[in-house]
Amino acid sequence: MQDLGLTDLESRYMDEMQKIQQRMSEITAESDVNEKDVMVPLADVKETDTSIVVSMDLPGVDKKDVEISVTDDELRVSAKRQAETEIEEKGYHKHERSFARFERTVKMPVAVKGEEAKARLADGVLVVTLPKETVTSRKRITID
Numbered sequence: 541m542q543d544l545g546l547t548d549l550e551s552r553y554m555d556e557m558q559k560i561q562q563r564m565s566e567i568t569a570e571s572d573v574n575e576k577d578v579m580v581p582l583a584d585v586k587e588t589d590t591s592i593v594v595s596m597d598l599p600g601v602d603k604k605d606v607e608i609s610v611t612d613d614e615l616r617v618s619a620k621r622q623a624e625t626e627i628e629e630k631g632y633h634k635h636e637r638s639f640a641r642f643e644r645t646v647k648m649p650v651a652v653k654g655e656e657a658k659a660r661l662a663d664g665v666l667v668v669t670l671p672k673e674t675v676t677s678r679k680r681i682t683i684d
Contacts, residue, residue, distance in 0.1 A: 578641045581617070587649060592670045594646055599664040601642065606661060608668060610654030615646045615668060 583596040598606065598619050606619040619642040627634045652670035659668045 578643050581619075581642045581644050583644055583646055585646060585649070591672055592648055592650065592652055594668045594670070596644060596666045596668075597664060598642055598661065598666050600640075601661070601664070601666075603661045606659075606666065608657075608659055610652065610657050610670060613648050613651065615648060615670065616644075617646075617666065617668075618643045619666075 581597045583594055586593045586595075594615055596617060598617075598621075600621045600623065601619045602621075605621065606617065609616045621638070621640045621642070623638045625634075625636050627636075648670070651673040653673055654670070657668060657670045659666060661667075
Protein backbone atom coordinates (compact mmCIF):
# COMPACT_ATOMS: atom_id res chain seq x y z
CA MET A 541 0.00 0.00 0.00
CA GLN A 542 2.95 2.30 0.44
CA ASP A 543 3.36 2.13 -3.34
CA LEU A 544 0.04 3.98 -3.60
CA GLY A 545 1.14 6.57 -1.06
CA LEU A 546 -1.25 5.29 1.61
CA THR A 547 -0.45 5.03 5.29
CA ASP A 548 -1.18 1.87 7.27
CA LEU A 549 -4.35 3.44 8.65
CA GLU A 550 -5.63 4.40 5.20
CA SER A 551 -4.82 0.99 3.73
CA ARG A 552 -6.97 -0.74 6.36
CA TYR A 553 -10.07 0.82 4.81
CA MET A 554 -9.15 0.29 1.15
CA ASP A 555 -11.49 -2.70 0.71
CA GLU A 556 -14.42 -0.79 2.19
CA MET A 557 -13.67 2.24 0.01
CA GLN A 558 -13.64 0.03 -3.10
CA LYS A 559 -16.98 -1.54 -2.11
CA ILE A 560 -18.51 1.92 -1.63
CA GLN A 561 -17.13 3.09 -4.97
CA GLN A 562 -18.56 0.00 -6.71
CA ARG A 563 -21.99 0.54 -5.14
CA MET A 564 -21.99 4.23 -6.12
CA SER A 565 -21.21 3.22 -9.71
CA GLU A 566 -24.13 0.75 -9.67
CA ILE A 567 -26.52 3.37 -8.30
CA THR A 568 -25.45 5.87 -10.95
CA ALA A 569 -25.96 3.31 -13.71
CA GLU A 570 -29.44 2.44 -12.37
CA SER A 571 -30.52 6.08 -12.24
CA ASP A 572 -29.24 6.68 -15.79
CA VAL A 573 -31.45 3.85 -17.07
CA ASN A 574 -34.53 5.17 -15.25
CA GLU A 575 -34.00 8.71 -16.55
CA LYS A 576 -33.75 7.42 -20.11
CA ASP A 577 -37.09 5.64 -19.73
CA VAL A 578 -38.98 8.89 -19.07
CA MET A 579 -38.92 11.79 -21.52
CA VAL A 580 -39.47 15.35 -20.39
CA PRO A 581 -41.55 17.04 -23.10
CA LEU A 582 -40.84 20.60 -24.16
CA ALA A 583 -43.36 23.14 -22.88
CA ASP A 584 -44.31 26.78 -23.44
CA VAL A 585 -46.07 28.74 -20.70
CA LYS A 586 -47.95 31.86 -21.77
CA GLU A 587 -49.83 34.27 -19.52
CA THR A 588 -52.78 36.29 -20.78
CA ASP A 589 -55.01 38.69 -18.87
CA THR A 590 -57.39 35.90 -17.87
CA SER A 591 -55.46 32.61 -18.07
CA ILE A 592 -52.25 30.62 -18.22
CA VAL A 593 -51.82 28.58 -21.42
CA VAL A 594 -49.36 25.67 -21.38
CA SER A 595 -48.42 24.02 -24.68
CA MET A 596 -46.51 20.75 -24.53
CA ASP A 597 -45.09 18.47 -27.23
CA LEU A 598 -46.45 14.89 -26.97
CA PRO A 599 -45.72 13.34 -30.39
CA GLY A 600 -47.59 10.14 -31.21
CA VAL A 601 -49.60 10.14 -27.96
CA ASP A 602 -53.32 9.35 -27.95
CA LYS A 603 -55.53 11.47 -25.68
CA LYS A 604 -56.69 8.39 -23.75
CA ASP A 605 -53.06 7.87 -22.65
CA VAL A 606 -52.63 11.34 -21.11
CA GLU A 607 -53.17 12.17 -17.43
CA ILE A 608 -53.37 15.80 -16.32
CA SER A 609 -53.61 17.08 -12.75
CA VAL A 610 -53.68 20.63 -11.48
CA THR A 611 -53.16 22.30 -8.13
CA ASP A 612 -53.17 26.02 -7.37
CA ASP A 613 -49.51 26.32 -8.30
CA GLU A 614 -48.63 23.30 -10.42
CA LEU A 615 -49.63 21.47 -13.61
CA ARG A 616 -48.54 17.83 -13.92
CA VAL A 617 -48.77 15.91 -17.19
CA SER A 618 -47.89 12.26 -17.67
CA ALA A 619 -48.44 10.28 -20.84
CA LYS A 620 -47.43 7.09 -22.59
CA ARG A 621 -47.02 6.24 -26.24
CA GLN A 622 -47.32 2.71 -27.51
CA ALA A 623 -46.88 1.77 -31.12
CA GLU A 624 -47.02 -1.66 -32.69
CA THR A 625 -46.57 -2.46 -36.36
CA GLU A 626 -46.73 -5.75 -38.19
CA ILE A 627 -45.42 -5.91 -41.76
CA GLU A 628 -45.28 -8.92 -44.03
CA GLU A 629 -42.50 -8.90 -46.62
CA LYS A 630 -41.47 -11.81 -48.87
CA GLY A 631 -42.57 -14.62 -46.62
CA TYR A 632 -41.52 -13.28 -43.23
CA HIS A 633 -43.18 -11.09 -40.63
CA LYS A 634 -41.65 -8.07 -39.02
CA HIS A 635 -43.27 -7.17 -35.72
CA GLU A 636 -42.01 -3.98 -34.07
CA ARG A 637 -43.05 -2.33 -30.84
CA SER A 638 -42.09 0.91 -29.16
CA PHE A 639 -42.99 2.41 -25.82
CA ALA A 640 -42.27 5.84 -24.37
CA ARG A 641 -43.30 7.64 -21.20
CA PHE A 642 -43.54 11.40 -20.83
CA GLU A 643 -43.69 13.34 -17.56
CA ARG A 644 -43.54 17.06 -16.91
CA THR A 645 -44.45 19.29 -13.98
CA VAL A 646 -44.83 23.00 -14.61
CA LYS A 647 -44.99 25.58 -11.81
CA MET A 648 -47.74 28.13 -12.36
CA PRO A 649 -46.64 31.78 -12.18
CA VAL A 650 -49.97 32.69 -10.52
CA ALA A 651 -52.82 30.83 -8.80
CA VAL A 652 -55.19 29.11 -11.23
CA LYS A 653 -58.67 27.57 -11.10
CA GLY A 654 -57.87 23.92 -11.68
CA GLU A 655 -61.53 22.86 -11.79
CA GLU A 656 -62.09 25.12 -14.83
CA ALA A 657 -59.03 23.98 -16.79
CA LYS A 658 -59.50 22.80 -20.38
CA ALA A 659 -57.18 20.63 -22.46
CA ARG A 660 -56.88 19.85 -26.16
CA LEU A 661 -54.53 17.43 -27.93
CA ALA A 662 -54.02 17.85 -31.68
CA ASP A 663 -51.12 17.04 -34.00
CA GLY A 664 -48.89 15.94 -31.12
CA VAL A 665 -49.32 19.16 -29.13
CA LEU A 666 -51.20 19.30 -25.83
CA VAL A 667 -52.64 22.73 -24.97
CA VAL A 668 -53.94 23.25 -21.42
CA THR A 669 -55.76 26.50 -20.63
CA LEU A 670 -56.01 27.35 -16.94
CA PRO A 671 -58.13 30.35 -15.89
CA LYS A 672 -56.43 32.58 -13.34
CA GLU A 673 -57.84 33.04 -9.88
CA THR A 674 -59.61 36.39 -9.82
CA VAL A 675 -57.73 39.08 -8.04
CA THR A 676 -59.84 41.52 -6.15
CA SER A 677 -59.49 45.08 -7.35
CA ARG A 678 -56.54 46.87 -5.90
CA LYS A 679 -57.00 50.18 -4.17
CA ARG A 680 -54.29 52.77 -4.36
CA ILE A 681 -53.29 54.08 -0.97
CA THR A 682 -51.84 57.54 -0.68
CA ILE A 683 -49.32 58.46 1.94
CA ASP A 684 -50.35 61.27 4.31
